[in-house]
Amino acid sequence: MKKLLPIIPILFLLLISSKISAQNKPAQPPPPLPSREVSGVVKDEKGETVIGALVTLKSAVDTIRTATNEDGIFVFKDVKKAVFNVTVSSIGSTTFVKKYLNSDIAKKIVLDPITLKTETNQLNEVKINGTPSVTYKTDTVEYRASDYKVRPNATIDELLKKMEGMEVGSDGSLTHQGEAVVKAKLNGKEFAGGSVSQALKNLPADIVEKLQIVDDYGDQAARTGIKTGTPQKILNITTKPDRSVGITGRTTDQAGNNGRYNASVSVQHIDANQVVSVIGDAKSTVDGIGGGNPGTTHTGSPNVSYRDQWSKKVQVNTSYGYWFNNNNSINHQFGNYVTQKSETNFGGPVKFDQQGSAENHGNGQNGHFQIEIQADSLNFIQINPNFGISNSSNSNNYRRNETDDFSNSLGVSNFQHLLSDGVSTNTGSNTNFGANALYVHLFKKPKRNISINLGYSHNDNTNDGNTNKHYLYFKDTTMNTVIKDSTVHLLTNRHNINTSFNGSATYTEPLSLISLLEFRGEFSKSDNSANSQQTEIRKDVNGQDSIVHRPDLSNIYNFTITQSRYTVNYRLDGKKVNMSIGATAINYDLSGTKVDNSIAQNVSSSRHNFKVIPAFRFSYSWSRTERVELNYNGNNIDPSFDQIQPFTDRSNPLNVIVGNPNLDPGFNHSINGKYNNYLANSRFNISVSGYLNLYTHKVTTNVLTIPIPNDTTHSTYREVHYINLDGSYAWGTGYSISKQLDDRRYNFSLNGSVNYNYATAEEANNIFHQTTWSFDNRFGPRINPNDNIEVNPYVGYTLTRNFSSIAQAMGTQYSTTKFAIDGKFYFKQTYQLNYSASKNLVSGVKGSTNPFVINMGFQKEFLEKRNLVFTFDVFDVLHQNDFILQQPFAGGQISTISNTNSRYFLVGLRLNLQKWGGRPQRNGKNMQRRGDGSFIYN
Secondary structure: OOOOHHHHHHHHHHHHHHHHHHHHHOOOOOOOOOOOEEEEEEEEEOOOOOOOOOOEEOOOEEEEEEEEEOOEEEEEEEEOOOOOEEEEEOEEEOOOOEEEEOOOOOOOOOOOOOOEEEEOOOOOOOOOOOOOEEEEEEOOEEEEEOOOOOOOEEEEEHOOOOOOOEEEOOOOOEOOOOEEEEEEEEEHHHEEOOOOHHHHHHHHHHHHEEEEEEEEEEEEHHHHOOOOOOOOEEEEEOOOOOEEEEEEEEEEEEEEOOOEEEEEEEEEEEEEOOEEEEEEEEOOOOOOOOOOOOOEEEEOOEEEEEEEEOOOEEEEEEEEEEEEEEEEEEEEEEEEEEOOOOOOOEEEEEEEEEEEEEEEEEEEEEEEEEEEEEEEEEEEEEEEEEEEEEEEEEEEEEEEEEEEEEEOOOOOOOEEEEEEEEEEEEEEEEEEEEEEEEEEEEOOOOOOOOEEEEEEEEEEEEEEEEEEEEEEEEEEOOOOEEEEEEEEEEEEEEEEEEEEEEEEEEEEEEHHHHHHEEEEEEEHHHHHHEEEEEEEEEEEOOOOOOEOOOOOOOOOEEEEEEEEEEEEEEEOOOOOOEEEEEEEEEEEEEEEEEOOOOEEEEEEEEEEEEEEEOOOOEEEEEEEEEEEEEEEEEEOOOOHHHHHOOOEEOOOEEEEEOOOOOOOEEEEEEEEEEEEEEEEOOEEEOOOOOEEEEEOOOEEEEEEEEEOOOOOOEEEEEEEEEEEEEEEEEEEEEEEEEEEEEOOEEEEEEEEEEEEEEEEEOOOEEEEEEEEEEEEEOOOEEEEEEOOOEEEEEEEEEEEEEEOOOOOOEEEEEEEEEEEEHHHHHHOOOOEEEEEEEEEEEEEEOOOOOOOOEEEEEEEEEEEOOOOEEEEEEOOOOOOOOOOOEEEOOEEEEEEOOEOOOEEEEEEEEEEEEEOOOOEEOOEEOOOOOOOOOOOOO
8 A cells, every 4th residue: 555655646636637737628519410300391382381291301411301291390310411412302392302411510500481482373263272261179179261252441250250159149259169269368378368259359360370178177287297187178269470570450449329339449469479468449330230238338448468479488467457347237037936835834826917117236356477487308388467446336126016826725715916116226346366376397209298287266245235025915816905014125235255275296107109197186275254144124103213223133253164176197299199198086075154143143064075977088180181089077066155154144134045065066967079070172061079078966856835934914924054965967959050052152051959958846845847948059150252342141940848747737838039130231342331131920928029130330441451340230120139048947947138329320430450570580580480370489
């Protein structure tokens, strides 16, 4: 060891000298990579992606072929040389050939977009395009906008009306293949707070490249692929590349008689992922033939939204909106039904007629701010705070005449004739705020990821009511002999607070290239408190009002619900087959206290339930235009706290609620299926869907009609008991068929649905069932024989049938046959006449008027771009837009007639402005896009 010690300093000096000499040597370039990934996108001259183009890559050692996918993208893996030739060919296009010289140390090479030029020697009458107009992807139906022709300055709602399976309401609502679309996005992000009507009526049609209808499971599912719950239908609008930088605006100003008006302004500045939008409207109109709010309504809803890509890693999306809604109306309601009877319970025919008026005023504001941080390629964070404030004030007065011809099964009569009238006012306010946070981590192994989602919300609601009612009881059906005269004047103050926390964590583990395991855990806690105090105003012996606190009518309680869910799924994601099968274990706890007014003490309640629920999802795609889906879900239907309270609630003396602490949760087995097929060559589309819901231990009611003790007027009150019953179920099916001819100048569309509901309940301790059939079929061709004529006839038939097994109950049948036509005539290039007419034949409703509604309008375009338009419109020319709404009730029905002041005219101007600045670029190159239309910042 001693001999080695002198050698150590020598070795140390040699090491230092070698490092110094190494630093003085010039740096050596890294060695070339053995392989790399090459990708790109293929488009046509219009900027639209080309599907199915053949792409060949050749180098000294490579010869690889592939085809572009549904987004026009191709990817080559394991390319051994960085210098290569790329050849692209597609039917109807000139073959593209180019040599590429790239760095041999680049791991991923993204080529500039390849544009295919149309062959110049094609025959004019031959139209060849490799991309179908409608494609079905996983959770997405995609429409190519360029295949649907609309006139200049048209908005997106006019474009959607020409697409298969789409139904657009005059109020801006959108239905796709029978299902409502609830939110709108522009290039993958919420537009104008997600308002569908604002997007449809304010965005111009000529900026659209694709329209997508998406089954949206939320941002966490979009990032991880783990889908839970029921999806929302989302409309996603992707802009054309050359309509993604610029500004568009639209303003409308119209005024008319009877106080009617319509004013709106819309401005959007678009620059790739940056969108600044200002939309505002104020109006007093009637939306739709046979629809609209009753009476006179004044509404307004200004909205400001901002979306931007602050950097390569940070995106923001925020919006703020304000709204107001003021309505006054006159209503007439009438009906008849039968209640069950037994030895101890009175029942029989009930007839009533009620007339009244109402004034309702409301306003509010809401906003949200969303920030997304892509920290790196493996870590993503999203934070989304939000708030909402609303206020309301309502005033109603009514007069109701009701006769109850009651008896029991022993033949004892208990006839009652009641005339009541009164006024009720109500003011309320609501404040809510909350936040959500999402974190997603992707591992280097493909498809392995973990995500965490946290949420908080707080809702504070205050409501003050004043009810003053007068009751007169008569001896018989006449109003000659009064046997009881009473007045009830109550002041009610309610305050409810809800605070909720929720969190979830997911993890996916790939088993192969197309299969993986999903693990998900969820926890939620909801704290609720309610305080409802009632005060009665009575006349004292001197006729003066005196205030009496009524603790027996008060309702004070608090409760907490905690729930945890644990899910395991096996998922298969193949090119044609997508499948998920697994199970969820649910642990549910409810506990709380409520003041028992009879003893003035808190009474505790608690409930616990544990259940394992299976889940199954399956889809098979024969091609990108044909797909079938089948889903099964099971879910608990838990009783609410007021249903399991362990005592009787007499806050409403005429409607007493008896809690049942022994209630079990109900359960719903839900099966849903869907089939879609678009035959591109024939332009024929068919969609069929169906559902089945089977309920076990469903929470329902047992209603007793009981005479008031020691009351000589034979008055009764309702006593409601909560129970569990089996036997309820519901099923339904819907279809949408469309066929287009002659370059879509003739579009034939047939839509319909059949729904059946079988619900069990009890009256007078006897089980009965209520069944409802509904049929809805619509045939609506759209005919455009040339560019100057649009004719859209329509025939619709709806039928609703209700039956009850209650003794002596009357079945009801309500049907409407609707004949309608609307269209436009264009002449002298800048003139337009538009019209709509609807005749409804109603049967099964007393007093139906079979209204015939006609609307007409005239427009004149000005300026070089024909973007200034003079408008004159007349609505409900014959003043017949009065409809009766019929609603089923256990053992009968209720009909409502509301006045809709629908005859008026509007005259005004509309201005459309657009200015565009080319395609979005970054570092001198055109930016590439994702499938949802968002732009990629490299």
